[in-house]
Amino acid sequence: MVRTRKLPSAAASLHGANNEYTEVDSLRRGLEILRLFDTRHRSLQPSEIAAKLGLSRATTAKLTATLAVHNFLRPSGSAGSLEPHVACLALGRAVKRGLDIIPVALPHMRELSQRFDVHVSLTTRDRLHMLVVEHCVPAGKMRLGLDSGALLPMVSSASGRAYLWAQEPAVRSKLLENLKDREDDGSFKLMSSVYAALQELEEKGWCFLASPVTSQTYSIATPIREDGRADFALAVMAVGPARLEQKLRDVVAPELLGVAGLISQALDRSRR
Template sequence: MQNRKAGVSRGAEEASGDGVDRQFVTALARGLELLRCFSNDARLLSNGELAERTGLARSTVSRLTHTLVQLGYLGLDDASGRYRLTSAVLALGHAALANVHMREMARPLMQDLADYAQALVALSARDRLSMIYLESCQPRSLMTLQVSAGMQLPIASTSMGRAFLCALPDAERRFLVEQIRLRDPEAWPALAEGLLRADEEFREHGYCTSFGHWNRDTHAVAVPMRCPGQDLLVLSASGPAYALTRERIERDLGPRLVYLARGIEAGATERDASSEGELSD
């Protein structure tokens, strides 16, 4: 719960940098933080529960929830008297996904790899100190890993998070790594060791792996991608440890994923250049 309580101040710090940005609207930040409290495990929340999770005064939370209800982003559950997210929030999410243009182009290629590797193949982006799934493909025979768009995983202990960090500019990476250290000082030594190994692996092979680091029964490999007009994204493949062995990832799936990522980047760049040419005509 301690991490939840720090959510508003940490979110403001990440957004405004030094915390004295005069353009930063604290009331807006608080309202968005309330929306972020809801999840699959917390679909209904009261004012008191929201106050506990954000560290805000209950009176402040009450005004914020009232405003969000009036705007249509929260609804009141009649049976429990708690608040829930509405479809208006879903509409924002779909609008955001629509901006990730490479999803349409990447999906059939991702599905081909998923069928070949018998693994979950996913496209993800960063959300603070987590990675969030934007798209996923899996073979019909693999039903052990169920994920959907919006699901989040930790950035420091997963192959996709490590690949993302390895591709960042130095200053941005140092900032995020420091935030990871501050969030969980006790776990930091093990996380730091994993990040160091990931950096060496990325420099040598162009991908990052996770052999049971996030889930002991899951192995994964991930590659970062940069495309015109897009945030840094990560392409990953994951599956049961018995199927995605270290040897198989290192000899086949890892290099294959790097090749696929570079192909998607090239295709997105070519499509972007073609679109610009059509507009100029």
């Protein structure tokens, strides 16, 4: 018998499901295991997986063995550790190919990156994080860990704040409530700066954030609207001395808004 449970209403809204959504427990647990792996956690011990998800070691062993049989996990170089395998790559490639926004946005992102010597990222929401879908690096610069698949906290990234601002009031309120309730990562401590960013977005259409990745980094972001929705955000990030902040605000920000508008228009035309 397959064990199922109804997702609580708060969790359902956070995951984008309606309140009548029903989960299959074993599938949910397997997916949660895969979610633990990212650019910062390339391999994990089974004991780490069990601790992070509150699972018994026996249950963890069964779930990871099933994922390994189907090529979603494999043993890594470290003794006993596991890492994602080729089936995850196949899924990721399929997702990227199915996103119409990527071929539309990428030429504009590359041009913006090279013209102003800035990083340019296209992101979308994954729970309470922003997932990097595409990233352009200026010539001769380091990637800074912002490859496709990287996760940025919504509360402490310019793209996350731009995404929040562009949502319908009910959705934005629910997301803000969830962020306030998070104590494990200190999100609630940043809420005053989040509200300040929302006000800046209301006035200018973009928001600024200092040190989003490391010291001496500066970022601005704006949402990309399509057919009445805003599922993506576009962000630029400069690396260097403090004077770059003024360049971002005065020179790059108007161009960023223009590029976001061009992408939105192209997407709307493609839907007609």
